[in-house]
Amino acid sequence: MLLFWGSWLGFGKTAQATHIVGGEMELVHNTGESYTLLLNLYFDAVNGNVSVLDADLTASIFEKSTNNRMTNVVLPLSSNTFVNYTNPACAQPTLSTRKLVYSKLITLTADTYNSPQGYYVAVERCCRNYSISNIVAPNNAAQTFYLEFPAVVRGGKPFYDSTPRIFPALADYACRNELFYYDFGGQDADGDSLVYDLVTPLNGHANATVPKPAAADAAPYALIKWNPGLSTLNQIPGAPTLEIGRNSGRLTVRPTSLGLFVFGVRCAEYRRGEKIGESRRDFQLMVLNCAVNTKPSLKLLPAPASPTTYRPGRDTLHFVPGGNRCVRLRFTDPDPNSRLTLSLTPVNFSGLLPTFTSVSSGAVRTAGAPDTLTATLCFPECMNSRGRVFLLDVVVGDDGCSLPKRDTVRVAFTAVPPGNTPPTIAATAGPALPLRVRVGDLVAFDVTGTDLDYDPVQLEMTGLGFSPGALGATLAQGTAGNQQRGRFTWRVDCRAVGPDSVFTFRFAAATSPCSTRDVATISVPVVVSYANHAPVLASSLPVPKGAEIPLLVLPLGRQYTATFTGTDADRDGLTLTASGTSNEGKEGFDLAAAGMRFQAFNGTGAANGTFSWDVSCAAANLHRELTVTFQLVDATCKPLPQVQRVRLQVKSPDSLAVKLYNVITPNRDGQNDEFRLPDLPPNFCDAQFASIRIFSRWGQQVFESQDREFRWPGQGNGGLYYYFVSYTDGRRYRGWLEVIR
The missing domain is CATH 2.60.40 (Immunoglobulin-like)
Structure with missing residues (x-):
């Protein structure tokens, strides 16, 4: 089978292309208002002349409701590759296809592309492959590549859409009187629903005289003309003729005539039940006489020693815990030198699939090869049909041309997974709960998860309204037999001091037998107690009168000394400090620069210090009045600092009033x-x-x-x-x- 869609391309000059075999367009949303417009063209690489390939093609965008031209977009050639056969061994020297991709980044703005009926894009080019068998005058028949897309804004909000990308390109051929099949089901990046049908390919306005118009004309576009007896629903002579699955996109045909046949497919996309766009594609299918390829055969034996063959549609396999879950397969092919391959396709279920535990492919009837191959298919223990009958297609395919012949055995079965005992969990934190601790305490206990079925156990730790890790709590764990053992440790620190002093740690022992999560939990509440008494600061400073800071005025040359003592009933660590301010506390000064020294001896529960001042010009030159602040701070979660202050001033000798004579x-x-x-x-x-x-x-x-x-x-x-x-x-x-x- 040869499936092509494409365009004739010319680098140096415009030429009449007589070997276009098909093509389609795509519009891909990138981000915001940015899109990529693509044209994929398929070209007969055997009979076509690559020297006249187009360097670019012009796409025209129109508004659907008015047919007004919005813009023309020149699409440069961005890729030129060959299309691979499904089975390279089936390649024919007369069939080779190039895939030519033309693409350009475009911008679709909301203030321009907002028509409720949407838009369409078209590229027109002539001419088709002259050897097409099912249309009138193929050498003069042109192609119009056509795409519809919605407005980019709806209800004042952005409406993003990427058109569907459907059915991969093929270079295969069909064999006369043999069933041809291929899955052309598409993909949609937005999750829109896709619906397929057959359409008559578009001819458009290009012709042999003007094969490459400067831009596409607006719709409507003329259709190609079928040969007598053919139509949209009978595009290729066959029994049956060409068909496509409405929802699956699966193409089938049993062609009865030799030749090259063009056909068209439409893929419409729907969002919330509303059609928002469509893509059209032209293809070509070449039908050849092929060597006879006999279908392989497959038999299933439901038990290891059973001579009885499974009867599709009549027998149902039942897989139960402890029972045999494997079946034997025998497959063969009457043709010599056939290579056979087994595959599985679930029909009415998803998830776990059986696996082949022995050979699933091989050659038969070659030198040294057997006539019949055997394989073992085993159903996982965890498979669970939940009371339903599951259907599984076991398929054997050969490597015949143009496409593999297949034999399918549809297996009906039920499956019950083994029973499961939930895990259990225990902790050595008790027996008296909640645990009562203080800041600085180390909380440690063991957590053990056990599973009698020896399913792997994982211990998990969470907090009720908090993160254990954020408090410094850890749970180290390891496996021993059917147990998972963990060690919980938490050095309680200031992070646990707050309005809520109760922390409930939750531990879970989790297993996942057959991907089903089973959990056993236990909670350990911990109450954190915290209390702090303010430390006491005593000194030899003058006693203040009310709120006023005492003032000491001393003459130059004098030395002043004050002593300090700090105590704390909670025996927290104590720190004594001294700092200087001036100008009513707005500026700081260095004590040493003013001839002052403070020596502190800090400790747990007690601290003392000595302040000394050598009264000199060093202080007098700084400011008229200096304030020294002494502070005692307790090292705890919520300190209660104690402060004493003294004002110091150097006595000035100008005590007499200034007399000015006149x-x-x-x-x-x-x-x-x-x-x-x-x-x-x-x-x-x-x-x-x-x-x-x-x-x-x-x-x-x-x-x-x-x-x-x-x-x-x-x-x-x-x-x-x-x-x-x-x-x-x-x-x-x-x-x-x-x-x-």
Whole structure:
């Protein structure tokens, strides 16, 4: 049998292709609005001229409701391969097929492709294989490759669809007066239902004069013309003629005439009972005279020593626990040099299948080969027909041409799996439950799962509303005989402290005899107790008055020492720390930079520390006031820190009020002859006298000095002057001065 669908392709120039044997189109959804449009073409590689293959073909997309052209898509050639025979040994030198794939990524936008009636795509090309036997004037007959697809949006929501991919390409031929069969059932990526029927192939508008139109015309498309006596339902002379299963897509025909025959198949796709698209394909079937191939034969013997042959339709095999579950098969073929192969096809069930425990294929009637082969077919113990009668086709096929001849024995059987005792589970956590533990305790016990049937047991651990692994709990396990033994361990830590202190661990012993899960469970509740008393921090710091932080003002050169003691009734680990803040706690400072030291001795249930401060300019230069915070923290799940604070300040020597003088009488009488400021604040650490500047009433500077012991005797005539005094810490003093002469 030769099945082709394809197109004539030309790389250098457009030529009239007389060896197109069929083709079909596909539309594949990628993601979002991206699709791939494909045209698969099948070409006679024996009689066709590959030098004039088309480098590209043009597909046209139309709106179904109006036949308006949406766009033309140029499809470049992307693949050129040969189609394989079902049985390569049956190859004929006159039959060879190329598969040519043209494809292009396209975008179907929702605002454009939203017509409720959908769209169709067409490619037109001439001409068909001139040796076709069942149509009029085949050398002038063209092909229209046709595909329908739905709108990409429905009800305002995306509607995605990939058209069906149906029946694989074949390079086989049919034998006259022999039954030809092939499963052309398709696949649909979206799970849509597929329905098949035979249709008359489309001819379209291309012809021998214009074999490759620049673009396809809109529908309708003319049909090919059948030879007298043939029609859509009688496309190939035969007894029976060509048929296709409506739901299965299985093609059958027993051709009665030699020749090359074209035929058409349509595959419609349905979603929720509504047709949303269709694919059409043209094929060619070549019918040849073949050597006689006799069908092989198969017999089934239901018992190891039984001479009785199984009688399909009358006998039923019953497989029960403990009984024999194997049958013998004898298969042969009267033809010499036949190679036979056994296969199984379930009819009314799915799941487990029997297996061949001895040879399932071999040659007969060759040199050194037997006339009859034997095999053993064993049904699994776990097979369970659940009171129904299962049907299984046991098929023997030969390697004859063009397709294997087969003999089938349909076996009816019932199967009961062996009985099963559920597993049991036990734990050594008891007898008193719930278990009561504290943070830091180690919880450990054994869990054992047992199965009397010696089915493999697996121990499983879960938590009621929590993950045991997240709490650090583990279950290590191993196998011993018909038991699975596990060791549960859990070091209780702070992860178990929360609003719910009860943790229920569930353990399961699971078996899966015959893929049926059996489970035995046990629960172990654990109550976690947690209580914490606040630690106590005592010190030699001044006692605060109310909420106020005590203030210590100390002069330069003084050394201050404070001691601290921490205790904890729960004997938790204690840690004493000290940190510095200033500017009302908004900024931090390093204790050492301020001449301060804190030494702590931390421990379990007790801690002590010593704070010392060498009062110097190091602290005075930082800020006017420094706050040191002392904190005692208990090492537990929910600490209750204890805090004490003290404010520290370096005493400044400028305790007197600043006096600013404003009159001098430079008349050389020894009284108030010079301007001086002896009562300015004294120099203190980084607060040093910087300068004084004196200005006339007109803004002219008349005097400047960096000596805090300056003397100014006045200048020129008397009058009013202004002065500015600056310190290195940013302080400024200003005033006026009257000179009286």
